[in-house]
Amino acid sequence: MQETQIKVLDRTLDQAITEKINGKTKPLGSLGQLETVGAQICRIQHTLQPKLEEPAILVCAGDHGITQEGISPFPQEVTFQMVMNFLAGGAAINVFSRQHNINLLVADTGVNFDFESTPQLLNKKVAKGTRNFAVEPAMSIDQCKQAMQNGADMVTKLHQEGTNIIGFGEMGIGNTTSAAALLCKYAGVQPEQACGAGTGLDQKGIQHKAEVIEKALKLHQAITSPLEILACFGGFETATICGAMLKAAELKMIIMVDGFIVTSALLAAHAMQPQILDYCIFTHQSNEQGHQHMLSFLRVNALLNIGMRLGEGTGAAVAYPLIQSAVAFINEMSSFADAGVSNR
Ligand SMILES: Cc1cc2ncn([C@H]3O[C@H](COP(=O)(O)O)[C@@H](O)[C@H]3O)c2cc1C
Numbered sequence: 014m015q016e017t018q019i020k021v022l023d024r025t026l027d028q029a030i031t032e033k034i035n036g037k038t039k040p041l042g043s044l045g046q047l048e049t050v051g052a053q054i055c056r057i058q059h060t061l062q063p064k065l066e067e068p069a070i071l072v073c074a075g076d077h078g079i080t081q082e083g084i085s086p087f088p089q090e091v092t093f094q095m096v097m098n099f100l101a102g103g104a105a106i107n108v109f110s111r112q113h114n115i116n117l118l119v120a121d122t123g124v125n126f127d128f129e130s131t132p133q134l135l136n137k138k139v140a141k142g143t144r145n146f147a148v149e150p151a152m153s154i155d156q157c158k159q160a161m162q163n164g165a166d167m168v169t170k171l172h173q174e175g176t177n178i179i180g181f182g183e184m185g186i187g188n189t190t191s192a193a194a195l196l197c198k199y200a201g202v203q204p205e206q207a208c209g210a211g212t213g214l215d216q217k218g219i220q221h222k223a224e225v226i227e228k229a230l231k232l233h234q235a236i237t238s239p240l241e242i243l244a245c246f247g248g249f250e251t252a253t254i255c256g257a258m259l260k261a262a263e264l265k266m267i268i269m270v271d272g273f274i275v276t277s278a279l280l281a282a283h284a285m286q287p288q289i290l291d292y293c294i295f296t297h298q299s300n301e302q303g304h305q306h307m308l309s310f311l312r313v314n315a316l317l318n319i320g321m322r323l324g325e326g327t328g329a330a331v332a333y334p335l336i337q338s339a340v341a342f343i344n345e346m347s348s349f350a351d352a353g354v355s356n357r
């Protein structure tokens with residue numbers, strides 16, 4: 014993975030941005046988080062006329078050795094079956110991306126299946142699934158770096174094609190366990206707080222998942238560097254998304270952060286380069302309980318909290334119109350002076 018260097022945002026336009034927003038025909042602050050997001054996009058793009066161009070969502074799929082521990086109610090083959098569903102256009106993320114004209118890309122980052130080669134599926138397979146982190150690190154450092162580089166390459170290409178806003182999605186049976194372990198390591202949260210139902214575990218299942226993580230944390234307690242943590246507990250899709258996010262921020266793209274799994278990839282990226290947060294819009298708060306711990310650790314608020322807990326990038330897709338509204342009001346709304354409306 015080539016080193017990325019994310020710039021801390023230039024804040025010299027901050028006062029002009031605030032004045033522009035406060036000059037609009039509305040009571041101060043009355044557009045709430047749309048104002049915060051609009052200002053953030055102005056800052057990222059260093060302009061008072063922000064633009065969203067060629068929005069994209071990149072869904073990364075990968076399989077997880079940790080499924081051997083019985084931590085998901087669904088069998089591993091659902092990962093490749095859902096990839097087929099993405100390619101056929103029938104998954105939730107297909108529907109919402111079509112609805113909002115978002116360019117949807119799907120990558121095999123490490124699925125345990127031999128797909129027929131098709132231009133619709135980006136082949137970024139590092140291996141056919143990670144190893145079981147209850148026994149050994151999920152991937153080697155080289156594999157982790159390879160996945161991160163693959164993510165960076167895909168983002169670079171999209172950037173060259175004109176994309177300036179990107180969301181990430183994932184598919185990988187077992188990946189809520191991996192994400193929970195990453196949450197424990199990066200944020201110091203306890204397994205019971207980090208674990209949730211995932212695709213639908215009952216209370217006993219959640220307890221078992223927490224125990225699996227607790228044992229794995231003990232086994233790998235010597236591991237402390239951000240990259241080693243990602244390699245030990247992450248998935249190929251998570252590592253790919255981590256590298257992709259780092260590159261997106263370096264290229265000054267807007268990053269739409271989805272739910273629990275995608276935020277676990279961001280925890281890794283944040284541990285490597287904390288300034289990445291300036292480029293992130295948190296689209297929704299997942300109902301997977303650990304997600305609230307991730308958001309509090311990062312000290313951020315999400316735009317939506319509507320009980321979603323699917324992944325695939327669906328939170329990013331459904332929140333995209335709100336981001337469009339944030340940009341539209343900044344560009345199109347009249348000021349008190351233009352409209353002849355009396356200000357206080
Ligand atoms: C049909 C189906 C579609 C999905 N789309 C996303 N996920 C989500 O659930 C999985 C993680 O949950 P766990 O850790 O409990 O296995 C991931 O693949 C995630 O993207 C799905 C899960 C299923 C079953």
Ligand SMILES: O=C(O)c1cccnc1
Nearest residue numbers: 272273274299322323324
């Ligand atoms: O919030 C998520 O990303 C999520 C939650 C449960 C299952 N899969 C994904």
